[in-house]
Structure formats: structure tokens, C-alpha cells
Amino acid sequence: MLCAALGACASRPEPIRGPSSTSSASQSEPASCASRYTVRRGDTLSGIADRCGVRWLDMAAENNLSAPYTLRDGQVLLMPGAARTYTVRRGDNLYRIAVSHGMSLQELASINAIPAPYTIYPGQELQLSGTARPAQTASATPPAPSQRPAQTPPPASQPAQQPAQQPSQPAAGAPQFRWPHSGEVIANFGAQPGGRRNDGIKIAASVGEPVRAAAAGEVVYAGNELQGYGELVLLRHGDWVTAYAHNSVLRVSVGQQVEAGAVIAEAGSTGSANRVQVHFEIRRGVTPVNPLEYLPRR
Template sequence: MTCLIAALCAGLAACATTPREPARVENRYPNAGSRPTPPARVTPRDCGSAYTVQRGDTLSEIAVMCSVPMEELAAANSLYRPYTLNVGQVLSMPRPLMHVVQRGENLYRIGLRYGIPFQQLAAHNSISAPYNLEVGQQIRLPQGATVVNLASRDPSAGSRSTASSPPPEQRRPPASSGTPRFDWPVRGSVLSSFGNKPDGGRNDGINIAARAGESVRAAAAGQVVYAGSELAGYGQLVLVRHTGGFVTAYAHNSRLLVSEGDQVSQGQVIAEAGSTGSVDRPQVHFEIRNGVNPVDPMNYLR
């Protein structure tokens, strides 16, 4: 994304030496809900879950660049004509009506991408346990929310969030609520704590110092719902689903010792620590999510 933004800025700077163009009109497309042919100077791209407004941007150009209907983009961000934008403003991408299942996806991963509990997706599509899916199957998505793309987050200590607003930090619930008891995945000093950072970044978990190759253990018993390296910045990643709707994440591993679908016990070794992804020293990025919402692991670890 940085390279694309740098290239876009370089292109705008090059245009500064030419005679000033006439003032642009915001509503340049007769049919605002359509996807017009991009102007030559607007390059389509995958905007992920959100786009940060740059100097000179208009809503119509952002819609073309991100390949979304302008009216849906406006509605997703509660914008009204004349669609005034501010530099640095974060626009959430509208959720599509349907998701087509790709190879290797399961209902949990689809729900995580769009910020929908997998149980809600199952009920909305009349899918019963064990929630088997087929490649090419269409999954209807409930309306009223925007994309929450886990892969768009940088799990390193100085990460910046692309979400429009972070969820509220949650305190430890009472023991009677069915919350699992979580153990530390690895013992070490906390390199980066949970929450907002002074530079505007946000960490959705904690980063724990570790030795290369050190055993990474499951914080609680559960089922592995993801094991791989497809999510940018996380390196070798394991996601484990637990009772009560909780999920734990273990990132930056050098080696994974479990596979998707495995049942793991509390304390079982699931990976070896490393420095894969967006970090330069061995550590474990550890998250606890209540549904799709990240919570402070320090309020849950014993």
C-alpha cells in the first residue's frame, strides 16, 4: 500500500508543473451507482477494508479506484452531497451482498473477514454443523456493516489500524459466563501492549519476547480454524476457536505443528516461535478475540 500511495503522490507531484486544470466537478458521472470506466490517471486497486483520503481525492475517484459503487460507498460512511472529504479521513468499504467461497476457506475465516460471527453466517444461510462449504458456493452476507479485513492489520508493535473506529476494550467477565481460562502461550517480557499507540497505531493483542524455536502453546483447549501464512504481516499464524465464542491468535512463528481442524488441549505445543511476517526479532503476537472483537489479553491471562 505504501508503494502505491507513493506512486500516486509522485504522479500528482509531476502534474504540478503543468498548467492548472479546470476545477473538477464532484458528480462527474451521470449514474452515481454504476462503475464507470476509470479515468486514465486513476488506477484500480484493492482497497481492502478501508481507504485513507489523500489530498485531491474525490468520492467518485475513490469509488472508481476501489471498484465500488459511489452511492454504496457514501452510504457506508454516512456521507451526503456534496460529499465533502477531509485529508486523513478513513472511509470504510461497503460490504458486498455475497461472498463466493474460495479454496481453503471455512465459515469462520469468511466471518472474520467481514466482521460477522460465523454462527450468524451459518444461521443466515441455513448451514448446520459441521458447517461444510464447497468451492464456488455463494454465502449471503447480512447488511448493515462494513468489511473488517484481518489481513489489513499490521500485528507488529507500531501497527496502524485501518478500521474506522476500534472496538471498546473489555474487562475480564465473571467466571460464570463460560469464558475459558487462558494460559500464556510463551513466557517472556511484553514488547508491545494492547491498544492505541502514541503514533496513532493500534495493537489488537500483545507481543511477547521469545527465543527462536521456543515452544508456543495453546492458551486454552479448542479447535484450530486456521494454520498458514496467507495473512499479510502475521507470518506463520495459528487461530484456535474456544468455547464461549472466543478465538486466540498466535503469529510470527517459524514453524507450525498443527493443521486446520485439529483439536488441541490447553498447553499443547502448536508452533515454534520465530520472526516471520512484519517483525525483525523472535516473538509471539498473541490475540484474544471475543467473537470478532479483540480484547486485552492481560485481562484474561493467568
């Protein structure tokens, strides 16, 4: 009983199996052991290792598994020595990729130096192992983003600072952005009291008011898995990305093309917001820029 409780006394791991009728992943089916193996109902770590001709201890180490080595249906295992990378596909988000590879969102983001709001792009190659990469100051090309560690949006209670001056010429290739909401700016871009930093601006709103696309683009994220942002929409506009956080309702889905001014959400106070607002960011590649320098003067 003590060995069972500790989960580390057996010489070979025997994770929880499925029903007896499927207690063995079909031996007659060929095992997909080239570099990755997708767990099927009834699989055990030792059984997969035997069929793929590798040591179960090596497989456990490769996938950061520990006793009692429980597997779940659909889990992706890397073969020992396989390339520790993943190529992003349309519809992916960083949270789901991390979970499917037995990682936390923060770990995967840190290894790949991807800041909040964790924007990724189809065709981008992510490292699944390694140490956190150093920050870079800018990147205008979507693949392989590298930026400072992820941050959680600051509270919206800070008073707005003096708006930055509009540049005479916007950055080359920048879309003609429009305001996502007509409310008052209640927190500006940059350093905030208490050592916090705001990667966008915060716009006062009432619950249910429309949040509009700042430019035509593609929805690359629509969900609430990113801590602090609540119900979040990310739009990609070529090399640029806009973020709209703290919504009450999302009106778009991943992969959808939207026109400038289209309603993409309804304002709210989800996530870390302490009042109803629209948290709005503009990023050139993965680098946040001051939205007030790209939005038309009011």
C-alpha cells in the same frame, strides 16, 4: 493483431483451451448449471453459456470477468441471477474462498466485515457481492461476524504500556486461558504510537521456543496467507478464538483438536515482525479483547 492484443474485439470470448483431445468439455455429460458451474479442462465461457442457456455477457458480468475471459480448471462460476453467497465448510479459509470466486482476500473480507485474522466458521454464510458492511461493536456468536475493517499487526518495537488491571470476574463463559509463552510482554493491547492499534499483546521469545495453546480447542487456521501475521495459528474455543502469529514453524493442522498447553508452533519473526516474538490475541466472537485481562497474573 491489434484486436488480439487489446483482447476486446471479438464478438464472442474464446479463452485458452486445453489440449485438443480435451478441447471440448464433454457434450455428453450433463452441465451443472443450477446456480454454480465448476470449470473443466477445455471449457470456454461461451461454451458454458451455450450449454447452460445463458448469455455469455451476463455470465462474464456476474463473475467479474473481463477480456480475454481466461478460465482455469476448477474455477467456480456463478450463473446469472444465482444467489451470491457461499457456505463455509470445515477446512476452508477466507483466502482460498476468495481466490476460487475470483475475488481478493481484502474484497471478500470487506463485504462481510471480517477483520484480521479473518476467522470464519463452518456453516457461516458469506456474501460474494455487495458493498462493505458497517462495523459492529461486539459479537459473541461465531456465525456472521461483523467488525471493523481488517488491520495489519503493528511492529513489535513499541515499548510495553502499563498492564491493564485484571478484572475480578472474567467474562461469562470465558475459558481459563494460560500464557502461550513465558517471555516478557513487549507491546500491550490497544492504541500504539503512530496511530496504530494492537489487537493483542506481543511476547518476547527466541527462535524455536515453544508456543503453547492458551486453552483446549480446535485448529481453524494454520498457514501464512494473511498479510503481516506470518506463520499463524488460530484456535477456536467455543465462542472464543485465540491467535498466535509470527511463528517460525507450525506444529498443528486445520481440524486438529489440541489440549491446553500443547505445543502448536515454534516462535519466530515471520510476517511484519521486526524481532522474534509471539503475537497473541484473544477474541470473543470476532471482537478482540485485552489478553492481560484474561491471563493469570505472573
